[in-house]
Amino acid sequence: MDLFVLEIGVAAFLGGVVTALLGWTESNLPFNIKKFMSSVIRALIAGVGIAVVFEYGGSIGPLSYLIAFLAGAGVDVGGNRVAGAITAKLGKK
Secondary structure, eight states: OOOHHHHHHHHHHHHHHHHHHHHHHHHHHHHHHHHHHHHHHHHHHHHHHHHHHHHHHHSSSHHHHHHHHHHHHHHHHHHHHHHHHHHHHHOOO
C-alpha cells in the first residue's frame, strides 16, 4: 500500500473523529464513551473504505464521484455540528 493511500485513509478517519467530537460539544451532555466509540468505529470503516477505493479503484472517474459525495456529506454534517457548537457556547454566556 502506498503511503499516500494510507494518509488518505487516516485523513478520512480523523475527519470522522473530529465530527464526533463536535457533535458531543454541541450536545451539552456529559461525555458518553459508548456513543463516541461507535463514531470512531464508523470513522475507521470510512477511512479503510476510502483507502481501499484509492488503492484498487482503477479509473479516476468513479473515485471522483465517491470523493465528491463523501465530501458533500461531510461538509453538511460537519457544518451543522460546528454551527450548533458555536450556538450552544454563545447561548451559555
